[in-house]
Amino acid sequence: MKIIAGNWKMNGTRTALAEMLDAIAGVTTENRVILCVPFTMLRNGTDNVAIGAQDVSANVRGAYTGEVSGAMIAETGAKYVIVGHSERRMYHDETNDIVRAKAMRAIENGLTPIICVGETMEEKRAGKTFDIITDGVRESVPENVTDDIIIAYEPRWAIGAGITPTAQEIADAHKVIADTLGYMGLNGTPILYGASVNANNVADIVAIKNVDGVLVGGASLKPQEFVPIINNAK
Ligand code: PGA
DSSP states (O other), X not given: OOEEEEEOOSOOOHHHHHHHHHHHHTOOOSSEEEEEOOGGGOOOOOSSEEEEESOOOSSSSSSOTTOOOHHHHHHTTOOEEEESOHHHHHHSOOOHHHHHHHHHHHHHTTOEEXXXXXXXXXXXXXXXXXXXXXXXXXXXXXXXXXXOOEEEEOOGGGTTTTOOOOHHHHHHHHHHHHHHHHHTTOTTXXXXXXXXXXXXXXXXXXXXXXXXXXXXXXXGSSHHHHHHHHHHOO
């Protein structure tokens, strides 16, 4: 069983989501499929797809115009929420501390956070990849967590770029994350790979050790691209 999570970012419509759910309804798979959609499209999942949000407020409630709380997301029937996606870190200056607070708000409301970590090209060139992802996991994962969480390794330089790291680079990064989680007493936490995943490369990627699934951006928007990803990931 692999976890196949789509991230629609700021794309799609409710009609497109209904069409995607219909297309996936016809798919027989052991994989766990999650679609993370904009707030306005949040809803109950179906028999074979769970719905997730792409962000959650770090605050519980109150005067935070424009923000959406964990309780509000949970009320829609959504079960997951991405926190600390590189686009949130880049455009909204989210730090590991903020990401940890958001993950806590998710957990408090029964949502499973998909916590993203990954290095920029500058950090990669400076040889800091392992430091960034180790600190990302240590500092973004809430302390003493006992509920389900998911980690996503997203090399930021490869997102939307149509390029992926080598299999060895993915294996090395996932081992560092798995070791860090083990050190924190969180053995068995699923670790997804995300950045430029498509129907052609997904089988090779999920075959890499410590890769428990994928987080898919652009290729999750159309059934004709996303359904083959679900089918090919085994
Ligand atoms: P991509 O995005 O698949 O379009 O590279 C991945 C992500 O941002 O989660």
